[in-house]
Amino acid sequence: MSRMTVNDRPVEFLMDDDTPLLWALRDAANLTGSKYGCGTGDCGACMVHIDGEALRSCLVTIGEAEGRFVTTIEGLSGDRSHPVQQVLVAEQAIQCGFCTPGIVMAAAALINRNPAASEEDIKAAVPNLCRCGVYPRLVRAIQRAGRVARRQERISAAPAPGISSEDAAREVPALSGQAPAKPRN
Amino acid sequence: MDFRKKLTEAAGRVKLPDVSRRQLLVGAAAGGGLLLAWTLWPRSYPTSLVPGDGEAEFGGWLTIGRDSVVTVAIPQLEMGQGITTLLAQIAAVELGADWRQVGAEPVSPSGHFPNLPLAAQWAPLWANFPSLAGEPDDWLVERFAGATAFGATVGGTSLAAYEAPLRAAAASARDMLVRVAADRWDVAAEECEVSGGFVRHSTGGQLRFGELVDDARELDPPDPAPLLPVAAFEDPVFGEADAPTAFPRIDLPSKVDGSHLFAGDIRLPGMVFASIRHGPVGLPELFRFDEGAVAGMRGLVGVVKSKRWLAAVAESWWIADQALARMRAHFTGPGALEQAVLDTEIERAHEQRADLGERIFELGNPDAALGKPSLQRRYDVAPAVHVPLETASATARLVDGRLELWMASQAPAAAREAAAKAIGISPEDVVLYPVAAGGSFDARIEKQHAIEVAQIAAEIGRPVQLTWSRVQDIQAVPPRAPAAADMAASLGGEGQPLAWRARITTPPFMREMGHRLFDNLTPEAAREESRGKADALAVAGAIPPYGIGEVAVDHVPASIRLPVTRMRGGAEALTAFFTETFIDELAVEARRDPFLYRMALLGGAPRMAECLRRASRLGEWDGGRSGSGQGIAMVRMGQDAATAGHIACVAQAGMGPGGARVTQLTAAVDIGRIVNLDIARQQIEGGLVYGLSLALGSSVKYESGHPVPRNLRALELPRLADCPEIVVDFIASDAEPFDPGELGVAVAAPAIGNALFAAAGLRLRRLPLLSEGL
Structure with missing residues (x-):
C-alpha cells in the first residue's frame, strides 16, 4: 500500500506496489488528464511532476513513488494559469490534445526550473511524441512561456474553468447573464 | 431497414449494366412491394440536437438560449483537425454572433446530417453496382446517406458536406430573430442588422438573441434562407503567420488542463476496465489460453472470450492487462503472415499485371506511344501504421437492453449498428455519445472496438471501459496498404513527357475498407470479398496534373494476406510519391531544373503553377543542383481543377551520421477560400510532419503474424x-474551399526524397525512404 501526496493531498493507493503510477492516477484517483499512449516510456503522454521533475508515470510504480510529491496536469495550476498552459492555447500549439497534458508537464518543469531556456534546452526537455504535428509551434510557445514566467509579457488566452454566466455576461455584452431554468446535462 | 440489402435485391432484379433511379424503381416494382418501401422512405430525418430548457432549436443545427448562448451541432468527429471550431465559426458569422457566445455540441449520428459528397465519392463501396462509380444518382445518394445516417468524417469532406446546410440554418435563425425585433420596434426588418450578438436598428435599438428567441421560435423559417453574400472567410496575409486569430479554437482550454474527456477518460459508477488480445495476422481465431493462471488474482473481475479475442476485466486496466499476459492466449487460423510471403504476393501480382490489371483512366493512346518507353521506373511503398497517440478505446454501459457507447468514431452510425448487432439489440437501442479522438489519421474508421466493448459489457454486466494496448493498436488496426508502381514515360525532343503510364499494384484497399465498414465483414472476409477487383479509389490521384497528351492509369489488384486500409493522405499520398519522384527523374534525365521542368508542363493548370512558383521563391529554390540538398514536389488533390486543393513544397535535407535529416520544409498552398487561417496552417504544418513520419518511418514488417516493430520508439516517428x-x-483565392488536412501528408515524402537525391545523388524509390539502407 503506497502513500504519497498527489496534487497537495495525501493519498493512499489500495493497490499492489508494482502498479504503475499512471494506472493508480487514472483508475483509482480518477485523474484522467495523464494519458496512456504506450506504457513503455516512448511517448510521454503520461508525464507528471514527481518532486518537481517531469517523469513518465507509466515507468514509475506506486511503490517507488511512496512518500513523494506528485503533481498531475489537474494540479499544475487548477485554473489554466500556468504560463505554459496559457501560451499553448494562445499559440494554438494543440490539435487533438491527447499529448498536450504530457507536453505541458514536460515544458512546465523546464520553465519552472529555467524560464530563460534556450531552443536546445527546450528540445532536450520535451521528448514527447505528438502525431498531429504541433512541433513547429512548440519552441516559440515555450520560450514565450518563459517570458511570461519572468513577467516580461502578459497573456490571457485560456479562461479559467467554471465561469458563472453572470461573470461571462459582464465580459461579453451579447450574453444575457440569465442562467437557463435548469442546467443542461 | 437494411438499406444495402434492399439495394442489392433491387439491383439483382434489375439486371442492367447501368442502373439509374428510374430503372431501380421499375425493377423494384416488378419485384413487388419494394416500390412502396422506396417511395415511403423518409425524405427528412429528425435531428439529434436536442434543445435544453430555455433553448430554441433552429433547423436542427443550432440552439439559442434565453441566456443568448448559441450552441452549434457538430456532426463530425473532432480528431484535432479543428472541425468543431470551423463549423461553429461558420454559424457564428452567418448568424452575426459574438464568437464568445458560441459553443459547440457533438451530436449522435442522424440522417439529418448526411455526408453527401463522401457518400457520392464512396458510392462504389456501398452500392453493389460499380456503374454508379462515375456519376452517382443524387436521389440514391441522398436516400442512402439519410437512411443509414452516413455522416463519416473522412477525406476532407466536412466543409463540402456541412457548410451549406449549417449556413442555411444560421441564416434562417438570424432572419427570425430580426423579424421579432423589427416587430417589437415597429420598423421594417430590412432596416435591422445583426452583429456582435445583437439585433440592431439605426435609431439605436438593440436586443440580445436571448431576448428574442422565445418569439422567434414561433415563426416560420424563411424559404430560401437569406444567406449573407459571402460565407465565413479569412484573408491570408503574407508573412503574418503569428498574427492573433479572430476565431480561436474553442476546444483548446479544456485540452490544456486535462479536463477534456476522451473515450478512456469516462468514469461511470461501478465501471470496470478491460484489456484485450487479438490474434496475429493470419491467425484470427482464439485457440487456447490458461485461465487457471489468473485464478484468485486480486482485482480481476472476469475473463471474456470470443471467437476472435480474449479480454480480461479488472478494477484497473493494469490488472486486466497483467491478467492477459499471464493467460498466454494462443490463436489459430490459416497461417501466420511472414514478410517474405507478403513480399512475394505483391511481386506475383506485379508480374502478372497484364492479366490482372484494369485500366482506370486513359487519355489519348498511351500504349502505342509507350511501346518502347524512354524511361521506366519501379517504386515501392511498405505497409505503414497509423499510430494515433490514443489507442482504440471505448466505454459501454448496458442497462435494460439499452446500450450507451462513448467512443471516437469516424463512422459512428456503422459503429453503433455493429455494436447493436453484436449483442442482439436494435440500433435504436444504442446511444452513441461522440467523444473527441486523440488522433486518428483514419485508424478510427474501424469499429472493432465498438463490437468488443458491447460484448464485454453484456457478458460482465457492469459498465466497461476497453482500452487497447499500444501493441494491439499497432497489430489490429489494418495498416496503410503496401503498393508498387511501374511508371513509364516517352519523351519528346526537349525531354518533355509526351506519354505517361502509371501501373499501380496494390490491394483494392478502399473496397476492402468498404466491406468492413458497410457490410460489417471481418478483416478476412472483407479481403476475400474484394479479392482481385480493381478499385479506382485505391489509385486516386494517379492522373498527373501536368499537360501530357497521352496518359494511362492502371490498377493491378494485389491479393495479399494482410488486411489493409486508408490513411491520412489517402491514395493520393501513394500516387503523389510515384508521380513526383518519377517527374523528378525525368527532369534529371532531361538535364533540366526540376522546378522549371514542371512549370513548363503546367500551362493548363494556373493555380498549380502559381503554387509551385510561390513555393520555389519562398523556399529559395536554387535549381536543385547536385549537392544542394533541395528537392521540390507538388500535389493537386481532387479531379476537378476548379475545386481542387493545391500544395507545392521545397524540402531541404541531407545525410548525417544518424541517417537522413530534414532541416526545412517550405510550402505554398492554395485551398480556395480559407474559413479559418490558423486552423488551415495547423493542418498544413501537421500534415507535413505526418508526411515526414511516413517518409522516414512508420513502417512495419511481419514476423509470425506480428508487426515489427511493436513499439513507438522503433517506428522512428519525428519528435520536437x-x-x-x-x-x-x-x-488568396475565391475558389471553393478545399480541406487542407491531407495535402501536406501527400507532398512531404516526394519532396524529401527528391531533396535526398539532390543531397547524396542517390535516388530513393521506396517508402520509407531509407528502409533499404544506403
Missing part, C-alpha cells in the same frame, strides 16, 4: 528535436 523548420504560405 527532429522537426524541420516549417514555413507555410497561403495563396
Whole structure:
C-alpha cells in the first residue's frame, strides 16, 4: 500500500506496489488528464511532476513513488494559469490534445526550473511524441512561456474553468447573464 | 431497414449494366412491394440536437438560449483537425454572433446530417453496382446517406458536406430573430442588422438573441434562407503567420488542463476496465489460453472470450492487462503472415499485371506511344501504421437492453449498428455519445472496438471501459496498404513527357475498407470479398496534373494476406510519391531544373503553377543542383481543377551520421477560400510532419503474424528535436474551399526524397525512404 501526496493531498493507493503510477492516477484517483499512449516510456503522454521533475508515470510504480510529491496536469495550476498552459492555447500549439497534458508537464518543469531556456534546452526537455504535428509551434510557445514566467509579457488566452454566466455576461455584452431554468446535462 | 440489402435485391432484379433511379424503381416494382418501401422512405430525418430548457432549436443545427448562448451541432468527429471550431465559426458569422457566445455540441449520428459528397465519392463501396462509380444518382445518394445516417468524417469532406446546410440554418435563425425585433420596434426588418450578438436598428435599438428567441421560435423559417453574400472567410496575409486569430479554437482550454474527456477518460459508477488480445495476422481465431493462471488474482473481475479475442476485466486496466499476459492466449487460423510471403504476393501480382490489371483512366493512346518507353521506373511503398497517440478505446454501459457507447468514431452510425448487432439489440437501442479522438489519421474508421466493448459489457454486466494496448493498436488496426508502381514515360525532343503510364499494384484497399465498414465483414472476409477487383479509389490521384497528351492509369489488384486500409493522405499520398519522384527523374534525365521542368508542363493548370512558383521563391529554390540538398514536389488533390486543393513544397535535407535529416520544409498552398487561417496552417504544418513520419518511418514488417516493430520508439516517428523548420504560405483565392488536412501528408515524402537525391545523388524509390539502407 503506497502513500504519497498527489496534487497537495495525501493519498493512499489500495493497490499492489508494482502498479504503475499512471494506472493508480487514472483508475483509482480518477485523474484522467495523464494519458496512456504506450506504457513503455516512448511517448510521454503520461508525464507528471514527481518532486518537481517531469517523469513518465507509466515507468514509475506506486511503490517507488511512496512518500513523494506528485503533481498531475489537474494540479499544475487548477485554473489554466500556468504560463505554459496559457501560451499553448494562445499559440494554438494543440490539435487533438491527447499529448498536450504530457507536453505541458514536460515544458512546465523546464520553465519552472529555467524560464530563460534556450531552443536546445527546450528540445532536450520535451521528448514527447505528438502525431498531429504541433512541433513547429512548440519552441516559440515555450520560450514565450518563459517570458511570461519572468513577467516580461502578459497573456490571457485560456479562461479559467467554471465561469458563472453572470461573470461571462459582464465580459461579453451579447450574453444575457440569465442562467437557463435548469442546467443542461 | 437494411438499406444495402434492399439495394442489392433491387439491383439483382434489375439486371442492367447501368442502373439509374428510374430503372431501380421499375425493377423494384416488378419485384413487388419494394416500390412502396422506396417511395415511403423518409425524405427528412429528425435531428439529434436536442434543445435544453430555455433553448430554441433552429433547423436542427443550432440552439439559442434565453441566456443568448448559441450552441452549434457538430456532426463530425473532432480528431484535432479543428472541425468543431470551423463549423461553429461558420454559424457564428452567418448568424452575426459574438464568437464568445458560441459553443459547440457533438451530436449522435442522424440522417439529418448526411455526408453527401463522401457518400457520392464512396458510392462504389456501398452500392453493389460499380456503374454508379462515375456519376452517382443524387436521389440514391441522398436516400442512402439519410437512411443509414452516413455522416463519416473522412477525406476532407466536412466543409463540402456541412457548410451549406449549417449556413442555411444560421441564416434562417438570424432572419427570425430580426423579424421579432423589427416587430417589437415597429420598423421594417430590412432596416435591422445583426452583429456582435445583437439585433440592431439605426435609431439605436438593440436586443440580445436571448431576448428574442422565445418569439422567434414561433415563426416560420424563411424559404430560401437569406444567406449573407459571402460565407465565413479569412484573408491570408503574407508573412503574418503569428498574427492573433479572430476565431480561436474553442476546444483548446479544456485540452490544456486535462479536463477534456476522451473515450478512456469516462468514469461511470461501478465501471470496470478491460484489456484485450487479438490474434496475429493470419491467425484470427482464439485457440487456447490458461485461465487457471489468473485464478484468485486480486482485482480481476472476469475473463471474456470470443471467437476472435480474449479480454480480461479488472478494477484497473493494469490488472486486466497483467491478467492477459499471464493467460498466454494462443490463436489459430490459416497461417501466420511472414514478410517474405507478403513480399512475394505483391511481386506475383506485379508480374502478372497484364492479366490482372484494369485500366482506370486513359487519355489519348498511351500504349502505342509507350511501346518502347524512354524511361521506366519501379517504386515501392511498405505497409505503414497509423499510430494515433490514443489507442482504440471505448466505454459501454448496458442497462435494460439499452446500450450507451462513448467512443471516437469516424463512422459512428456503422459503429453503433455493429455494436447493436453484436449483442442482439436494435440500433435504436444504442446511444452513441461522440467523444473527441486523440488522433486518428483514419485508424478510427474501424469499429472493432465498438463490437468488443458491447460484448464485454453484456457478458460482465457492469459498465466497461476497453482500452487497447499500444501493441494491439499497432497489430489490429489494418495498416496503410503496401503498393508498387511501374511508371513509364516517352519523351519528346526537349525531354518533355509526351506519354505517361502509371501501373499501380496494390490491394483494392478502399473496397476492402468498404466491406468492413458497410457490410460489417471481418478483416478476412472483407479481403476475400474484394479479392482481385480493381478499385479506382485505391489509385486516386494517379492522373498527373501536368499537360501530357497521352496518359494511362492502371490498377493491378494485389491479393495479399494482410488486411489493409486508408490513411491520412489517402491514395493520393501513394500516387503523389510515384508521380513526383518519377517527374523528378525525368527532369534529371532531361538535364533540366526540376522546378522549371514542371512549370513548363503546367500551362493548363494556373493555380498549380502559381503554387509551385510561390513555393520555389519562398523556399529559395536554387535549381536543385547536385549537392544542394533541395528537392521540390507538388500535389493537386481532387479531379476537378476548379475545386481542387493545391500544395507545392521545397524540402531541404541531407545525410548525417544518424541517417537522413530534414532541416526545412517550405510550402505554398492554395485551398480556395480559407474559413479559418490558423486552423488551415495547423493542418498544413501537421500534415507535413505526418508526411515526414511516413517518409522516414512508420513502417512495419511481419514476423509470425506480428508487426515489427511493436513499439513507438522503433517506428522512428519525428519528435520536437527532429522537426524541420516549417514555413507555410497561403495563396488568396475565391475558389471553393478545399480541406487542407491531407495535402501536406501527400507532398512531404516526394519532396524529401527528391531533396535526398539532390543531397547524396542517390535516388530513393521506396517508402520509407531509407528502409533499404544506403
